Amino acid sequence: MSDIRFRLLSLVLLSVLCFADLVGAAAVFCWWLAFGAKTTFARLSWRTVLPVLVVFCLFPSAVLFFTGGDVFYGAKIFVLALLAFWFSASLLPGELMSLFVRVFGQGMGFDLGMTAELSVQALSGVREDLFHMRSALRIKGQRFSPGAVPFLGAGLLVLSLRRSAFSASVLARRGYVSGGTYVPVFSPGAGDVVMLVFAVLLYGVLFF
Amino acid sequence: MRLVLDAVRCTRGDFSLCADAEFSSGVHLVTGRIGAGKSMLGSVLAGLIRPDSGQVVLEDCGSRILLMQFPEYQVTGASLSAEAASWGVMGTEPVFSLLGAKTGSQDPFSLSRGELKRLMLACVFAKDPDVLVLDEPYASLDEEAKGILTELIEARRGMTVVFSHESEFAPQTAVTWRMERGGLVRE
Numbered sequence: 001m002s003d004i005r006f007r008l009l010s011l012v013l014l015s016v017l018c019f020a021d022l023v024g025a026a027a028v029f030c031w032w033l034a035f036g037a038k039t040t041f042a043r044l045s046w047r048t049v050l051p052v053l054v055v056f057c058l059f060p061s062a063v064l065f066f067t068g069g070d071v072f073y074g075a076k077i078f079v080l081a082l083l084a085f086w087f088s089a090s091l092l093p094g095e096l097m098s099l100f101v102r103v104f105g106q107g108m109g110f111d112l113g114m115t116a117e118l119s120v121q122a123l124s125g126v127r128e129d130l131f132h133m134r135s136a137l138r139i140k141g142q143r144f145s146p147g148a149v150p151f152l153g154a155g156l157l158v159l160s161l162r163r164s165a166f167s168a169s170v171l172a173r174r175g176y177v178s179g180g181t182y183v184p185v186f187s188p189g190a191g192d193v194v195m196l197v198f199a200v201l202l203y204g205v206l207f208f
Numbered sequence: 209m210r211l212v213l214d215a216v217r218c219t220r221g222d223f224s225l226c227a228d229a230e231f232s233s234g235v236h237l238v239t240g241r242i243g244a245g246k247s248m249l250g251s252v253l254a255g256l257i258r259p260d261s262g263q264v265v266l267e268d269c270g271s272r273i274l275l276m277q278f279p280e281y282q283v284t285g286a287s288l289s290a291e292a293a294s295w296g297v298m299g300t301e302p303v304f305s306l307l308g309a310k311t312g313s314q315d316p317f318s319l320s321r322g323e324l325k326r327l328m329l330a331c332v333f334a335k336d337p338d339v340l341v342l343d344e345p346y347a348s349l350d351e352e353a354k355g356i357l358t359e360l361i362e363a364r365r366g367m368t369v370v371f372s373h374e375s376e377f378a379p380q381t382a383v384t385w386r387m388e389r390g391g392l393v394r395e
Contacts, residue, residue, distance in 0.1 A: 129281065135256045136282040139274055140294055148284055154317050155280045162321075 004095040005102075006192035010199040011087050017202055018079050022072050025079045027202045032079065035195045036086035043089035056081045091120060098184035107179040114180075118167060122160060129159050209233045209367055211253065211269055211339060213392075215262035218248060225249060227392040228262075229385070235361055236369045237378045240387030246371045247343055249392065250274055253369055254341045269367070271337035277344040279324040280317070287313045288327060295331040304330045306356055322348045329357060338366045346374040 014031060017024040032040075040049065061074025100113030133152050137144055213227040225245045231253070240246050251257040252264065254274035276282055285291030288311045292299035299311035309323075309330035316324060325348045332340060342361075346354050354377045361368050362379045370378055384395040 132276060132278070132281040135251065135274075136276060137284065138256060139254065139282070140284060142284060142294070151284045151286075155283055158280050158317055159278065 002090065002092070003186045003188035003192045004091070004099050005186060006188060006196050007087060007090055008099070010196050011083060013196075013199045014083055014202070015080060017199075017206070018076055018083070021206060022075065023205050024202070025072075025076045027205045028083070029079045031198060031202060032082045032086060035191075035198070036082065036090075040082070040086045040089045044085060049085055052085075053078055053081050093117070094185070096120065097182055098186060101182045102184040102186075106181060110180040110182055111178060113182070122163065125163055126156055126160060129156055209269055209338060210265070210267040211367060212265040212267075213252070213262070214265055216252060216259040216264060217261045218252060218257060218259050220248065223248070223390060225252070225390045227252070229392050229394065231367060231369060233365070233367050235364075235379045235382040236367070236385060237375060237382040238369060238371045238385045238387060238392070239373065239375050244387035245390045246387050247277070249387065250341045250343045250369070250371050253339070269338045271335075272339040272341070273332050273335060273337040274341040275328055275332045275343060275345060277347060279321065279328045279348075282328055283316045283324070285316060288316055288319075289313065291316050291327065292331055292334075295335055297331055297334040299334075301330070301334040303333045303360065306330075306360070307333075307353060322350065322353075325349060326353060329360075333360050333364070336364070336366075339369070340364065340366065341369045341371070343371045344373070345370060346372055346377050 014028045018028040019025075057074040057078040059074075060077055061071055063069075064073050065071050094117070096116035097110075097113035100116060101109040103109060104112060130152070133155060134144060137148065142148065209232065211231040213229045213231075216225070216227045218225045223243075223245065225248050227249060238246055238249065248257065251274065252259060254272050255264070256274060283291060285294045289299050292304075292311055303309075304311060307326045307330045309327040310319070311327075316327070319327065325345075329342075329345060332342075345357060349357065354374070358377055358379055361370065362381070370382065372378060375384075386393050386395055
C-alpha cells in the first residue's frame with residue numbers, strides 16, 4: 001500500500017532540503033538509502049541509473065569547477081536524480097490520474113492526469129523499443145555506437161508518434177473532447193507516514 | 209539441419225516460456241494469441257535470448273536471422289541503399305524487384321510501414337541465412353505482397369520459422385506449432 005500524495009510531499013521537502021545545503025543533501029542521500037534504494041532498483045536496472053547519474057553529476061561539477069561556481073552543485077544534482085529515479089520507480093498505474101483529479105478536479109485535472117498517465121506509458125514503450133533496437137543491431141552484427149544514435153533516435157520518434165496517433169484516434173472515436181469522470185483512489189500505508197515524518201525530521205540538520 | 213530446444217526455459221517478469229521441440233529444414237508456422245510468448249521464442253531461436261535453463265542445440269545451422277515485427281527497429285542506414293548494405297546485400301538481387309522494394313538515396317523513415325517491411329523482407333531473403341525467423345511477416349503487407357512472400361518462403365532452402373496470426377497465407381506444407389500459455393505444442 002502506498003499513497004502518491006505522501007510520496008510527492010516527501011519528494012518536494014527532500015528536494016528543497018537537498019538544494020538548500022550540502023549537509024542536507026547528504027542527509028537526503030541517507031534517506032534515499034533507507035527508504036528509496038530498494039524501490040528504485042526493484043524497477044530500474046543500475047545500467048539505466050548509473051550512466052544518467054554520472055552525466056548529471058559530473059557535467060555540472062566540471063562546468064562550475066572551471067567557471068568558479070559551487071563545485072558541490074553536482075553532488076546535489078546527484079542526490080536529486082536519485083530522488084527522481086525513486087519517485088518514478090514508485091509510480092503505480094492510475095496514481096497520477098488520481099492525484100491530478102483530486103488537486104485540479106474532473107476538468108483540467110482529468111486532462112492533466114490522462115496526459116501524465118499516457119506519458120508514463122509512452123516511456124515504458126520507449127524502453128521496450130530500445131531493447132528491440134539493440135537486439136536488431138546484434139542481428140546485423142553491429143555494435144551500439146554514437147553513429148547509430150541518429151537512426152535509433154529517428155526510429156524511436158517514428159514509433160512513439162505512431163503510438164500517439166493510435167491513442168489519439170481511440171480517444172476521438174470514443175468521443176473524448178475534454179475532461180471526464182474519475183474517482184480518485186488512494187491507499188495510504190504506515191510506510192508512507194514514516195517516510196514523510198523522516199523527511200520532515202531531516203530539516204533538523206539545518207540547525208546543527 | 210536441426211535446431212533443438214532441449215527443455216528450454218526463459219523467464220521475463222511474470223512470464224515464463226517452456227519449450228521442448230525440434231525444428232528441421234523446411235517451413236514451420238508458429239501461431240498463438242498475443243502475449244503467448246511468440247516473440248520471446250523467436251528471439252531464443254535466433255540466439256538473441258539465452259535460456260535460463262535447458263539448451264538450444266544447433267546442427268548445421270551456420271547463420272540465423274530474425275526479422276522483427278516492426279521494421280523500424282532494424283533501420284540503421286541513412287538511405288535505402290545504405291540500409292541494404294547494412295544487411296550485407298547489394299539491393300540489386302531479384303527479390304527486391306519481386307517484392308517491389310525500393311533502393312536509392314531516400315531516407316528509410318520516409319517510407320510507409322508497408323514499404324519498409326518489404327525492404328526488410330527483401331534484405332533478409334537476399335541474405336539467405338540457414339535459419340530465418342520471421343515475426344509477423346505478413347503484417348502491413350497488401351494481398352499481392354503476401355502471396356509473393358509465401359512463394360518466397362516456399363522456395364527457400366534451409367529452415368524458415370514464421371510467427372504469424374495470418375495462418376491462411378502461410379505455406380500449406382508448413383509444420384504447424386501453437387504457443388499456449390508459454391508452452392509450445394506441435395499440431
